[in-house]
Amino acid sequence: MRIPTESLGTVTDWRDGITWSAGELAAQASRTAQHLIDIGAGRGDRIVIWHGGSGRFFGDLMGVWKIGACAVCLNPSTTEEELGRIVEFVSARAVLDDGVTRLDTELPAPVFDSNAFGIADDDVAGESNLDDDALILFTSGTTGTPKGVLHSFRSLLARVALNQAHIPRPTRTRTLSVLPTHFGHGLIGNCLTVLLDRQDLLLAPATNLDVSGNLGSIIDEHRISFMSSVPTLWKRVLGSVPPPKKGTLARVHVGSAPLSADLWNGIAEWAGTRDVVNMYGITETANWIAGASLADYDAADGLVGDMWGGSAAVLDAEGNVHAQGEGELLVQSPSLMLGYFQLPEQTDAVLRNGWFHTGDIGLIDAKGTIRLTGRQKYEINRGGIKVHPEDIDLLLERHDSVGEACAFALPDEIEGEIVAVAVTSGDGSTINPRALRLWCAERLAREKIPSRWFVVDEIPKTDRGKVNRDNVAAYCMDMES
Numbered sequence: 001m002r003i004p005t006e007s008l009g010t011v012t013d014w015r016d017g018i019t020w021s022a023g024e025l026a027a028q029a030s031r032t033a034q035h036l037i038d039i040g041a042g043r044g045d046r047i048v049i050w051h052g053g054s055g056r057f058f059g060d061l062m063g064v065w066k067i068g069a070c071a072v073c074l075n076p077s078t079t080e081e082e083l084g085r086i087v088e089f090v091s092a093r094a095v096l097d098d099g100v101t102r103l104d105t106e107l108p109a110p111v112f113d114s115n116a117f118g119i120a121d122d123d124v125a126g127e128s129n130l131d132d133d134a135l136i137l138f139t140s141g142t143t144g145t146p147k148g149v150l151h152s153f154r155s156l157l158a159r160v161a162l163n164q165a166h167i168p169r170p171t172r173t174r175t176l177s178v179l180p181t182h183f184g185h186g187l188i189g190n191c192l193t194v195l196l197d198r199q200d201l202l203l204a205p206a207t208n209l210d211v212s213g214n215l216g217s218i219i220d221e222h223r224i225s226f227m228s229s230v231p232t233l234w235k236r237v238l239g240s241v242p243p244p245k246k247g248t249l250a251r252v253h254v255g256s257a258p259l260s261a262d263l264w265n266g267i268a269e270w271a272g273t274r275d276v277v278n279m280y281g282i283t284e285t286a287n288w289i290a291g292a293s294l295a296d297y298d299a300a301d302g303l304v305g306d307m308w309g310g311s312a313a314v315l316d317a318e319g320n321v322h323a324q325g326e327g328e329l330l331v332q333s334p335s336l337m338l339g340y341f342q343l344p345e346q347t348d349a350v351l352r353n354g355w356f357h358t359g360d361i362g363l364i365d366a367k368g369t370i371r372l373t374g375r376q377k378y379e380i381n382r383g384g385i386k387v388h389p390e391d392i393d394l395l396l397e398r399h400d401s402v403g404e405a406c407a408f409a410l411p412d413e414i415e416g417e418i419v420a421v422a423v424t425s426g427d428g429s430t431i432n433p434r435a436l437r438l439w440c441a442e443r444l445a446r447e448k449i450p451s452r453w454f455v456v457d458e459i460p461k462t463d464r465g466k467v468n469r470d471n472v473a474a475y476c477m478d479m480e481s
Contacts, residue, residue, distance in 0.1 A: 097114070
C-alpha cells in the first residue's frame with residue numbers, strides 16, 4: 001500500500017508564478033524514486049528533505065514514499081550543525097536539497113540536489129506496508145536530543161481521509177497555504193488534504209511580508225476558496241490589509257495557537273464567511289482532530305468543538321478518566337503517531353492505556369464539545385494556585401492598546417512563581433503598564449494579575465509561528481540585563 005503519488009492536484013508557487021501540474025509532480029516523484037533506488041535506498045530507509053514550500057518539495061516527498069521510505073522533513077533554515085545532528089540521529093540514508101544551499105561541512109549521509117535527477121524508469125516504485133514508517137516531523141530538540149514525531153502511512157492516510165470528510169469538497173477547490181511544509185498543520189492539513197484529492201494548491205509563505213500585506217488581493221487574484229493559518233497572521237492583517245472583494249473565500253481554518261473570541265469574529269468579518277473554524281490539532285495526531293465553526297457556534301475563547309474521528313476524554317486530578325468534565329485532555333485517534341523516534345521513555349509518558357495525553361487542560365460537556373482552558377506545561381503555580389497563562393493573553397489582547405500578549409512564569413522567593421507578561425502595542429501608541437494592570441484588576445482574580453510587565457516591539461515566535469513561553473521569558477530577562 002502506498003500514498004497515491006500519481007494522482008495529485010497542482011501546486012503553484014506564488015513567488016515565481018510557476019505551476020507544477022499533476023504530471024510534472026509525478027515525473028519529479030519518479031526521478032527522485034529512481035535516484036534513491038540507484039543508491040540502494042528502499043523500504044524502511046529514512047530520507048531527509050532539507051527544502052520546502054515548493055512544487056519540487058512535493059515531488060521529492062512523493063518520490064520518497066514511492067519506494068516505501070520514510071521522509072524526514074526539516075526546516076530549510078536548519079543550520080548545518082543542526083542538520084548534521086538530525087541526520088546522524090535518524091541514520092539517514094540520504095539528504096535531498098534543491099541546490100540553493102551549499103554545505104561547508106560533510107554530513108553523515110550523502111546530499112543530493114533533486115534538480116539534477118535524471119530520467120526514471122516507467123514503473124519505478126518500491127514495496128511498502130500501511131504500518132511502515134512514513135514521516136518524521138521534529139517538534140523540538142535541534143540543540144539537544146531531537147524529538148521526532150513518527151507517523152505511519154496508515155496514520156497519515158487516516159488523517160487526510162478524515163480531513164476530507166469534514167471539509168466539504170466544494171470549499172477546497174483552490175487552497176492557499178501560507179504555512180511551512182515541515183510541520184503538520186501546513187504539510188498534512190493545509191497541503192496533503194487537498195493535493196491527495198486532486199485539488200489545486202497555492203503556496204505563498206507568510207514569512208514574506210508581501211503575502212500578509214496583500215492577502216486580500218492574493219485571495220481574489222487566485223480565486224482562493226480555502227486557507228488555514230495561525231492567529232499571528234490575522235493579528236497582522238486585521239485593520240491594516242484590505243479584505244478580498246470577489247467572495248471566493250468559503251472556509252478559513254485557524255490553529256496551532258489559542259484563538260480569542262474577538263479575533264475569531266474579526267476574521268469572519270474580514271473573510272466574508274461565517275465558516276471560520278477554530279481548529280485543534282497537534283503533530284502527534286497528524287494535525288487537526290477537532291474543530292468548531294462560527295457557522296455552528298458562537299465564538300468563545302478556547303472553543304474547539306467536536307472530534308474529527310476518534311474519542312476524547314479528560315483525566316482528573318485523581319487519575320480517573322471521564323467522558324466529560326474538566327482535566328487533562330486525552331484523545332484516541334486513527335491518526336495517532338507511532339511514537340517519538342528512538343525515545344521510548346518519552347513515548348511511554350504520553351501513550352498510556354490507549355490514550356494520548358495531550359498536556360492540554362480542557363472541558364468536555366455532555367454533548368462532547370471541547371473547550372481548551374490551558375496547558376499543563378506552562379501552568380503558573382502562584383502560591384499553590386494554578387494560573388493558565390492563556391487566560392491572561394486572551395484578555396489583554398482585547399484591550400485597544402495591546403497588539404499581542406504573552407504571559408509566563410518567573411520565579412519568586414515568596415510565592416514560588418509570579419505572573420509576568422510581554423505586550424506589544426496594537427496601534428503604535430505608548431503602552432502604560434500601570435493602566436493595564438488596573439484594567440486587569442477589574443477583570444481578573446488577584447492571582448492572575450501580572451506582577452511584571454515587559455513592553456516589547458515584537459513577541460518572539462518559533463519558525464512555525466508558535467509562541468514558546470520559555471523563550472519569551474528568556475528574551476524579556478535578556479532585555480533587562
